[in-house]
Amino acid sequence: MTLLDVQHVKKIYATKATSLEVQALKDISFSIESGEFVTIMGESGSGKTSLLNILATLDKPTTGDVLLEGQSLMTIEEEESAVFRRQHLGFVFQDFNLLDNFNVKDNILLPLVLNNRSLAELESALNQVSDRMAIEEWLDKYPYELSGGQQQRVAIARALINQPKLLLADEPTGALDSNTSREILTLFEDLNQQRQTILMVTHSPLAASHSNRVIFIKDGKLFHQLYRGTLSTDDFLIKINQTLSLLQTNGGK
Numbered sequence: 001m002t003l004l005d006v007q008h009v010k011k012i013y014a015t016k017a018t019s020l021e022v023q024a025l026k027d028i029s030f031s032i033e034s035g036e037f038v039t040i041m042g043e044s045g046s047g048k049t050s051l052l053n054i055l056a057t058l059d060k061p062t063t064g065d066v067l068l069e070g071q072s073l074m075t076i077e078e079e080e081s082a083v084f085r086r087q088h089l090g091f092v093f094q095d096f097n098l099l100d101n102f103n104v105k106d107n108i109l110l111p112l113v114l115n116n117r118s119l120a121e122l123e124s125a126l127n128q129v130s131d132r133m134a135i136e137e138w139l140d141k142y143p144y145e146l147s148g149g150q151q152q153r154v155a156i157a158r159a160l161i162n163q164p165k166l167l168l169a170d171e172p173t174g175a176l177d178s179n180t181s182r183e184i185l186t187l188f189e190d191l192n193q194q195r196q197t198i199l200m201v202t203h204s205p206l207a208a209s210h211s212n213r214v215i216f217i218k219d220g221k222l223f224h225q226l227y228r229g230t231l232s233t234d235d236f237l238i239k240i241n242q243t244l245s246l247l248q249t250n251g252g253k
């Protein structure tokens, strides 16, 4: 089943200073099936953040449409978009974005509290997610008492507490050392095996090699897609690096 359908998305920014227009996205179309783990890669300035902001309902395309389970994101009014995000999307960021004045438990529960769920619902959701993420021991701690990898696990728990249709991860291993990155990526693979749909944006070929499909964008256009199929992460990494060198040498133009 198609979960996310990106249809002919264009994004044009008007720059005030020069009155020039920047075409950040030029007719991007792709779809994501339910249960996929997809990565978006591209050089700096290729349009990844512009695309992610649109998928996250933080911005709207100039033209084109994005459908989540058939519902057009373009029809969501600005006032409704925060509620929509909390109900349907989960977010994981490079810098974890945990609130330092809240303990781990309250950080994780925040999206549910904002959705006015009952105390019983909060407790049952917290038990489930902390068990799934193996973070029970840290529930009473504060983010600054945890390592980067531990904080990212908590941030992932927070992202999952509302059982989002789509987990959006923006450079989730960008602030972590290589061993901790591998742990977090293995966790993403496990979540995906439990049917969680994930869309990750990263510059890291190693991170991308843990997903099932990589979409490369260049100058605001879809450049190429790679499917992992039955390849090991090591073999997929080789193919990703080959495609990245092609992308950097202007190949395919």
Ligand SMILES: Nc1ncnc2c1ncn2[C@@H]1O[C@H](COP(=O)(O)OP(=O)(O)OP(=O)(O)O)[C@@H](O)[C@H]1O
Binding pocket: 013, 014, 015, 022, 023, 024, 042, 043, 044, 045, 046, 047, 048, 049, 050, 051
């Ligand atoms: N608000 C804005 N106003 C004007 N131009 C913008 C705006 N946001 C992005 N751009 C331009 O759109 C293009 C795509 O930028 P975007 O941030 O989407 O790229 P990116 O692939 O995410 O880059 P990076 O990897 O460096 O974060 C760039 O040329 C950028 O300068």
